[in-house]
Amino acid sequence: MQVASSIKVKGQFQHAVSSQVDAAALTLDLENDQFTVFNYASDEVLHSNRYSNCTMSSRLPSIPMTLYFDDGASFIPDNPDYCWPNSRRSSSFIYWLETKWHYGVLAIALMAVFLIGMVKVAIPFASVQVAKVIPDSISQEMGQQSLAILDELYFEETSLSSDAKSQVMANWNELLEQFDFPKEHYQLQFRDWSLGPNALALADGTVIVTDGIVELMQDDLHLLDAILLHEIGHVEHRHNLQAVIRTTITTVLYSVIFGDIEGAGEVVLGAGVGLVDLSFSREMEKEADQFAYQHLLAIGRSADDFANALRKLSTAYSSVDEKGWGYLQSHPDIEERIKAQP
16 A cells, blocks of 8 residues: 655654653655654644654554654654554564454463473473483582481481491492492481481482381381382482473573563462472382382392382371371372382
């Protein structure tokens, strides 16, 4: 469509470095690239310059496109749908997109698909690959800091007898020798924990067993061996590093997409990251379970050792308070894990 070379637009003139606003009209001569703003009541010339020197705001539905002049003054059309000649195509596209609500819905759906793909596929894959190349010095530092925090906030010194610790340590050393796991890379620590029987692995190869789990398995320490192999599986697969990488990438991704989130938005973001952690943690637990099953079979032990250990843990946690049981909520269902044995 051909645009007229001379255009007159009614609107409001905002003076530079001033709060004064005048009802005005702007005449635009496109052939000579000139515009003039004059007071609508008195015909006094308020501004004049080259049109090509002006900038303009983006075109949005029901919001006037403001024309900005190089001295800081501006002109706002009375017609909110007026589009300045030669405005940027990107502005026209944004205007078109925002007036088509079904495209907005489609964009939201595509964003949801993108986020699901990133969270469920891309980020887990990236975390595995990045974890493989992180230097051992980083793992050592992470493990030491994690243990220091756990000791400060959750753990107490063990109250196990020397005989009990010696028996567990002997079995531990035997496991390391049977599978040629480097002893300098792994160490077993004993701690007391008020929330029930537990065992966990840190990024540096430290495996922690609580007094509660040793006492629970004391009648058959072969069951504890199965739990220890599960924890070694976490270390061998570098699950701690994967979890940190995954959480960091996910948090950054959500922050980039949703911007500076405050108030209720922070709650949504926190819940979203928490759900991602829960899902991926279950995958890691399954992987560590399979590690334990396979290594038990490799030394002629029954996979039932790990299944029976899980049953003991399930029975123990069913009798503790909700805080203790919360530890297992990030793990797959006990019976589901038992059925997954080879």
